[in-house]
Amino acid sequence: MTERGGRAFTPDFLTELFRNPLDPGYAAAAEQRRRHEAAGRVVVGWRRSSVRMVSVLTLVALGFLLTVAYRQTVAAEPSRSEARAGLAAQIRQREAENAALTSQAERLRAEVTRQRDSALSGSAVARLRQLEAATGLGRVRGDGVVVRVADAPSNADAVTGAGGTNLGRVLDRDLQDIANALWSVGAEAISINGQRLTATSTIRAAGGAILVDFKPVIGPYEVSAIGPGQMGRRFEDSAAARLLRSVSEEYGMSFDFRGVDDLTLPAATEPQLRYATPAVEPTSPGPSSSGGGTSPSPSGGGR
Template sequence: MTAAPEGRRDPSSRVYAPDFLTELFHKPLEPGYVAAAERRKQAPPSRWRRLLARPVSLLVLVTIGFLFAVAYRVTAAEEPSRAKARAGLIADIKQREAETDRLTDRADQLREEVGRERDAALSGSQASRLRKLEAGTGLGRVRGDGVVVRLADAPRDKNAVTGADAGPSQVLYSDLQKVANDLWAAGAEAIAINGQRLTATTTIRQAGEAILVDYRPVTSPYEVTAIGPGSMRDRFEESRSAALMREVARATGLSFGVKKAGDLTLPAAPQPRLRYAEPPVSPSPSLSGSGAAGSSSPGPSRSGTSPSPSGGGR
């Protein structure tokens, strides 16, 4: 029998490390749990322990039911106050809207009185020219033939499980913007959305789920009324926004329609708050240096740029 060469081991004496992954698949249960299960089989729980487990389970169930009952009573007790607060807010909103409408009507009456007094004070040609300018800028009421574009939200479908809205298609503020812009491009001379006259400073925005036209909320259905030439409808029908809204209506159920209308009356827009530009206060010229002494022309500004307000040197 020969000895194994130095530095080499006998293969029979090789020690293998345990394969933990294989052991985990062969014995997935912890040995301690296995031992506890064996002991339970050998020595089942006593009768008094089984009898004690039933009242404990019953007590836990009663406690959970009591907590649910208390939570329901608290929620039900707070519901009238929430409903009352909500009803108060709704009543306040309606009261403010009614007051706003009343003040708007009063402002229109006063504007008509001022217009009559102005026409009486001016000559006929001057008053006619002023009325034309007001009609063009949206500050005067206008009448004529035109087009009515009607947009309405799709019907609200309820979720069968939660009862919540299933997310229908709604008219967006950008849809109204596109329609108004294409009506202007088609030759419209005056436009109103749900009775709100559009001017050069009108804004159409989204505030939550509401659409605001000049900060006044408008709701579905939306009627975009435009006064213009007879060819305006055909030109608008060929516009990009009309094609887009027809496609959206076919895909989502949103309502979109265009029709001609005669003898339309668009109200005047509210009186705008005018802002006037004022030239900035130029810095005092520097008097240092020999060139400033006795000179009547001002020196250069501190920034080294032209002292003119526009900065263009004109």
């Protein structure tokens, strides 16, 4: 400030306080904060741009890989379809060949039986027929029962298999129990879905299939048996029937049996029997008696 006469006066403290109320340190701190915020916005912007660029590149790479995989899948589909069709054709051909060979074997077996019967006497033929019926190698006919079991409805997905285990599914041991129970109540001949059981028959599981004498059978399963008149009532009281009834009531398995008049069971296929023969031991000279005693045992002592 100046007065008349040219003298200059500096402003007093109060005037300066009201004129500039903010301390210079606060102003410097605010300026520094503004500079940091500006730099941070630049860094954040750069980071966001980098993340966006990486995301775009990742999506582009993923799309490229999916496109390549799709093209390869489409390109390989004709060859896969051709291979699948070829395998299906081979399976059908082998099935037809198997059926033809089975028919031929049945015709040859019938011819052998006719030639045998013509060469033997009547009593010998009757004895052979009884033995064939007892061993399962001959077709039999008579009254009996048919036990029918089938899987319970499954809630599992047909593609993924999700939905849990079907506890009402028929297992190989269920058919084993039925067959053993029928044998125990007097059955003279048994077949499962047309497969005749013999003394060497097997009932096993392979994956999800049940094999009878190494031949697959599919449900519903029918166990047919020929035997005495009281066989059905005795089977109803057996432990196997009680177990299957409880499984049927609890898990929904289908189980029933009925008496059948004039039931016919086919003959079993010729069994592949193997006979064990003792091996011929090589001759070797015995222990010499000149030593005056027996040879020691491998452990160095004896009892």
